[in-house]
Amino acid sequence: MINSQKILLKLILLKVILLLSNHNSHSQYYLEEAFPNLPPFLTPTTIVHSNDNTNRLFAAQLKGVIYVFDNSSSVSTRKVFLNIGTKVQNTGAQEGLLGLTFHYDFPNNPHFFVHYVFDSIGSPVRKWIRVSRFTVSPSNPDSALFSSEKTLIKVPLPDRNHNGGQLAFGPDNKLYIALGDGYAGGDVSQDKTQLLGKILRIDIDSNDTGLNYSIPPDNPFFTNTSGWRKEIYAYGFRNPWKFSFDQPSGRMWLGDVGQFRYEELNVVESGKNYGWNKMEGFHCYPDTMVCDTAGRNFTLPVHEYIHLDITQPYAVICGSVYRGNKLPGLTGKLIFADFSQGNVQSLEYDGVNPPVSEVLLDTTINITSVDVDQYNEPLIVKYSGSDGRFFRLRYSGPLTIDVNVIIEGLYNLNTNTMNLSDTVTVYLHDASSPYAIIDSATSVIDSVNFKSRFNFYNSQTGLYYIKVKHKNTIETWSVEGGIQFTRGLLNTYDFTDDEIKAFGSRIKLIGDKYCLISGDINQDGVINAIDRAAVVSSLGMTGFSYTDLDGNGIVDTLDRKIVLENIGNTISAP
Ligand SMILES: [Ca+2]
Ligand SMILES: [Ca+2]
Ligand SMILES: [Ca+2]
Incomplete structure (x- = not known):
């Protein structure tokens, strides 16, 4: 040589040695407004990209409007991509347009999917969750066709809260749907004959007879003869508001919003029972000492945190595992937040050892979502009825x-x-x-x-x-x-x-x-x-x-x- x-x-x-040494003792992160020249957003719930390299962002509002704009700090204009304000029910903070995702093969397949609450006035059951498909205009990529709606799933609600909301395609190209327990105590979450309190997994590229989707034969309860819904992928959830897939680790991370005491982060796997309404976090529920666990084989969360102040409406906001370029200290760590606490945290987990959480920053804003742009850089959503905003996570160290x-x-x-x-x-x-x-x-x-x-x-x-x-x-x-x-x-x-x-x-x-x-x-x-x-x-x-x-x-x-x-x-x- x-x-x-x-x-x-x-x-x-x-260079390899330099790259391998990871710094984990800093807490020098801050938020920077992502789009300071855009007007305030009203009730933003999530912001997604269309996975088509156009670097556009689509921001969904609880009241039914989806805006589209360029992913640029200097952007000053936004367009209405879709307005389903006349379709959604929005009389409470958890009712309305809750989830949005684009087809995994967009724009070759011009469809996107929404998850919202609607009110069927006059029917015995008034409030429902609907998951449906819309089509983007063939002549205008910044506009969707209002009349193109095709309903995939409709579920009646016993009450107004805990509706879940997240929609996302897995690496298997199946659509995963989060449904909460509907705010009626949560017995439904353990009842596999019902869809509430579950994560569903469906195939939207083909139809079973009588359905606008098909049920994948490798779903965990596909062959059951007990009347269990074959759409169910995992169950035992209270209000699974946000989840995400991390391809390198193969993990599906989900935040289940807790009742009185604990917020949880789970790794979701096929067929597993995540405990609600018999457990909250690692603890028995409602009696903290006695668990009705007989034969249930609960899967515990990876991480929980306690409600230190029981008057606060704690809600875990699960983001995704950081895979961007700008924050190398966070690579491979799950980013999550809390709605009422306003903090942003990271969670390091190797699948074997106990996870390590770190508070990255603390704010006074209500964080309702931690999403990413097409570069996998986080966008933190500030929820507000009058001054909704999006923020970048920055490192100041x-x-x-x-x-x-x-x-x-x-x-x-x-x-x-x-x-x-x-x-x-x-x-x-x-x-x-x-x-x-x-x-x-x-x-x-x-x-x-x-x-x-x-x-x-x-x-x-x-x-x-x-x-x-x-x-x-x-x-x-x-x-x-x-x-x-x-x-x-x-x-x-x-x-x-x-x-x-x-x-x-x-x-x-x-x-x-x-x-x-x-x-x-x-x-x-x-x-x-x-x-x-x-x-x-x-x-x-x-x-x-x-x-x-x-x-x-x-x-x-x-x-x-x-x-x-x-x-x-x-x-x-x-
Ligand atoms: Ca000397
Ligand atoms: Ca000298
Ligand atoms: Ca649980």
């Missing part, structure tokens, strides 16, 4: 690099430590000529692990050189070509383990560690007779001194020896 190939391989390995260096003069090979912890300054330079200084940070390198954290507050993700300066070493630059550092992740850079880490290999091997070369006392970039003279003229001095290279508190012949060994060394830099 020739030398340049070796260098390339080492560079690739270096520094670019953070843990740097390892050893100062030659301070290094004790026998103990593999430095004689003292000492201050260094790390500069970030642009990786292309003229290599301007972008930022700097000063910190104390630990004498035992040779490491310190450097936070750069004025730097974005990018390609950089780093340069280390210490009071009496030759300034040392990082690997040729620069290093990609990512804001929002913990980056690392170790000068001690490989000569290639220093530009021009201008670093000294002592034992098996690479050390910054000591002796440039006047910091002019070269170790020469002037530096030696500085040591000689201060021989015998005690206490802090630039010429006390080994840090033992006195300038003596040992310090002079270090300078003499290194005479002729100069800076190696791009």
Whole structure:
């Protein structure tokens, strides 16, 4: 292998190491209004994209209007995509247009699907949930045909709340539908002859006799002969308001809104019973001590959180697992929120160990949905009857690099430590000529692990050189070509383990560690007779001194020896 190939391989390995180190101790996120030039929205419930690369967004309002507009922070106009205000019932906060999703093959298939509550005045049962299909105008992609509605599912409601609402296609191209328990105590959620309190799974690309959809033969109760509804995918839900699919992990995440005490996040799987109305979170319900669990084989949530203030209308708002590019610290974590608490949290879960939640930020807004645009970047929906808004999740923390260096003069090979912890300054330079200084940070390198954290507050993700300066070493630059550092992740850079880490290999091997070369006392970039003279003229001095290279508190012949060994060394830099 020739030398340049070796260098390339080492560079690739270096980048892999940098990408693997994940920073999870920050809480430096904030919300930024996504579309400040649009007028306020009235009762927004969800915002979706059409998965057709047009970068449009479709915002559904509880009162029945769906707006379409460009996914741009400068957008100032929106159009009415569909207005079914005359169809929806909206006399309460949970009634109205609740869910919207586009066909998985849109626009080849020009359909989209809505979930709403309507009032059939005059019928014995007045309020119903309807899931139906609409068609986009063949002549205007920003307009849907009002008269194109085809009803898929109609379910009578016992009351006005807990209607579920989410609609989404799974990776299997089946339509999943969330239905709540209808606010009548929740016995229905355990009753598989009824659709309420369930997640349904249907195939909208074909029809069974008498239906506007078909039931997939691999649904869990497809072959049952007990009168159970074959549309059911999972059951035992109270108000499953939001769910999402994460393709890389294969998980379907669902937030089930709790009653008095607990909000839950579940991983939903085929045929499973998620507990309501016998359990709330991990706890028995309504009696917290005694569970009617006989033969039910409940599946517990992955995560719950308690209602600390029982007067607050807590409601978990399940978002999706972060798969965008702008917030690398959140990659692979579920983003969720709470309606009444206004906080946004992340949940890290590997499927084996207990999940780890982190509050990313806290607000005073009512968050009703955490959706994504076509780039998988989150859009947080502020619910309001007069001032509904959409927000971006942003990261405000520094670019953070843990740097390892050893100062030659301070290094004790026998103990593999430095004689003292000492201050260094790390500069970030642009990786292309003229290599301007972008930022700097000063910190104390630990004498035992040779490491310190450097936070750069004025730097974005990018390609950089780093340069280390210490009071009496030759300034040392990082690997040729620069290093990609990512804001929002913990980056690392170790000068001690490989000569290639220093530009021009201008670093000294002592034992098996690479050390910054000591002796440039006047910091002019070269170790020469002037530096030696500085040591000689201060021989015998005690206490802090630039010429006390080994840090033992006195300038003596040992310090002079270090300078003499290194005479002729100069800076190696791009
Ligand atoms: Ca449950
Ligand atoms: Ca010098
Ligand atoms: Ca000394």
